[in-house]
Amino acid sequence: MITAFSLFLFAIGIFFFFTATVGLLRMPDFYCRMQATGKGDTMGAFLTVTALALYNLHYGFTLSAVLVSLKIMFIAVFIFVANPTATHAIAKAGMDCGFEPWTRERRAE
């Protein structure tokens, strides 16, 4: 049961990574790519790491297994807090440097 649920989470996480990669490759400019990778990577990494923490428990809830799962969940929370902030910081740095967003009239190179 736990294995099935963690596989389900893993599949959703892989899907988010896939959308992030597609966005990175197909979006027209810097800000759109930041948007795609920031959201997709955060959610994908969070779901994948959560699935690993769940899968770690499939032999039973011993103390050491629960502790390892807790440590993995700390990594997940760290990614969930730090990744959007890093995306925000990079986008803000681009805005401060005067990098113009893409429009349909003035196509970026």
Place this chain on the structure above:
Amino acid sequence: MKERYPDVTIETICRLLIPPIQLFALYVIAHGHYSPGGGFQGGCILGASFIMMFIAYDIGEVKRKMQEKLNTILCSTGVLIFAGIGLICLILGANYLDYGILHNILPVHQAKARALGTLGIEIGVGIAVTSVMVSIFLNIATAGEHEGEP
């Protein structure tokens, strides 16, 4: 230099994240001989937390709290701790960095003296690596013009 606009999101998240990062760095340094990690890795994490502070806040503002003079002194102190423990072993009659001989001057038996010697070495390496990381970052980020006036 361009005018710097303060950003609430970045500063708040840094204020939240930097203390756990520094605590984790100390854990990696102190727990290095039982698990992956050690002086170099823990020092890198500690230095990265300072670099994060430099990125999130104004460089001059943080430099008032962590001055270049203090940084240089810390760097040489780390090397002094490393080389000093090695030299103490040499003076007591063993090889360089052979901590087992330290049980002659510490009130513990030989295995414990070895563990304590390793811990001392790792603390020295951690201090040196932290200050060198901060120093490298400052030199690159300000193109070598950070000395003197903050």
